[in-house]
Amino acid sequence: MDINKSSLHTDIDTVLNNYDFDFSDVEVTSLGNGHINSTYKLTTSEFEFVLQQINHDIFTKTVELSENAQKINTHLAEKNNQGEYPLAVPQQLLTKNGDTTIKIGSNYWRLMEFISDSYTLEEVSSPEQAALVARSFAQFSCALSDFSAEELSVIIKDFHDISFRMSQLSTAIANNTHNRLAQCQDIVDFCLSQQDFINSVVEISQKLPLHVTHNDTKINNLLFAKGDVPCAVIDLDTCMPGLLMHDFGDMVRTCCSNLAEDDTSTEEMVFKYDIFEALITNYKEAFGDTLTPLEKQSLIIGAKLLPFIIGVRFLTDHLEGDHYFHVDRENHNLDRVKSQFQLFKLVCEAEPELLKYAE
Structure with a gap:
């Protein structure tokens, strides 16, 4: 060995x-x-x-x-x-x-x-590659459309429930067990100021149909074969009943920034419009006529939600002493928070342009 x-x-x-x-x-x-x-x-x-x-x-x-x-x-x-x-x-x-x-x-x-001669990729490098990612995860959900989501156990309760994640954050703020609140009070204040957005997420979530969702749609959860062609969806640990906007939003979160999620150069972050267009166009096309108009609208909300909710989770973990996510350096989770919230801001700024894809 x-x-x-x-x-x-x-x-x-x-x-x-x-x-x-x-x-x-x-x-x-x-x-x-x-x-x-x-x-x-x-x-x-x-x-x-x-x-x-x-x-x-x-x-x-x-x-x-x-x-x-x-x-x-x-x-x-x-x-x-x-x-x-x-x-x-x-x-x-x-x-x-x-x-x-x-x-x-x-x-x-x-x-x-193990699929022989397969490999993973860590980042999307082109719109063409983004199109393949979107189609693969859409094909995964489409193939499970006649599988009852209720047959699956809920592995992590309230995984993408923004109200629950905000409640966790509020508890972490109140307890401040590791005395880290003062160093990130401005970030906490920004997070708490997003209540209108949070309310909009709660409202639309109650109206959307349940699907079997992957809930971790990063490119490195696809296996690729020779020629960078996707050959399998992997890492089904968080597959549960969920909403398509969560899966789509996580693709946007992990594909549409020019920086890694823990990169500290947040002021240099840009939102990749061409990657977003490839993602949403191919995701919708793979579903054909099965997406409802409200589900199409929800994809834009998901694009904002996933950077925000993951940022909330990173912030909560930072305040609680880094017990959930692996960290490799001091303030690693806090760096992730700053990156995710910067992406959230960029998607919000881009929203007027992105809405045309919700039709």
């Missing part, structure tokens, strides 16, 4: 003993750069797999999470076999006992198929 920390090595060996594969000679390397879970690639002479340790502090419903993924993958595989879903569906591997996860100590693990 390339990863030679003894306790991790032992845990991985124990996990793999629960599967019907020969792992006597396996190479283990870290895979990806997610905020939450720890993910590894396993390579043997015959197979390639993805092994993931699920962060049970964040995903407390770990079994339900993997069961959700199993239901979604089964449905998508059927659609793929019928020619109604063009992307591959990497499956979870069941243990010898038929389980989707294995628990070692207090940690939960799962084994998944």
Whole structure:
């Protein structure tokens, strides 16, 4: 194994003993750069797999999470076999006992198929690439349109509920457990001044239909094959009943800024109109006539909401001592807050121009 920390090595060996594969000679390397879970690639002479340790502090419903993924993958595989879903569906591997996860100590693990010669990308580099991203995530939701969202467990309650996230922030402000409020009071004041926007989100959310949504539609949650062609949607951890404006908004959040979400050069941020046009045009086209007029309007609100709500979450985590998101430096979450709120402002400024795409 390339990863030679003894306790991790032992845990991985124990996990793999629960599967019907020969792992006597396996190479283990870290895979990806997610905020939450720890993910590894396993390579043997015959197979390639993805092994993931699920962060049970964040995903407390770990079994339900993997069961959700199993239901979604089964449905998508059927659609793929019928020619109604063009992307591959990497499956979870069941243990010898038929389980989707294995628990070692207090940690939960799962084994998944790895699509050979596939890779991820960290940023959208062109409108053409943005079009592919939008179509892939739209195809994912379209293929699940006849799957009842109510069949899925809610993994993180109120995940994109702006009222709940503002309530969490209010508690963090009131408690100020790490004495960080003074250094970011101006940012807190800006956040609290957006009540009219928050009210508009609450109002439209009550009128929109539920879908099975991915809820983390970053480009690095797509696998690509040779030629930068999307071949699979991955990371189904936050798949739940939700609203399409959340998925679309997260694409805008992660594709339409010229800066990384933790870049400190916020004054140099620009909003990429050409990327936005590619995203919304291709997202709507992939759905065809199935989007309601209100859902089309909601996409613009989602484009504002996701930078704002993620900024609220980063701000809450900063005030509470950085216990949710991985941080690599002092004030890392605060840097993320500034970036997200700057993007929110830019989308708001662009809104008059963006509204033409809501028709």
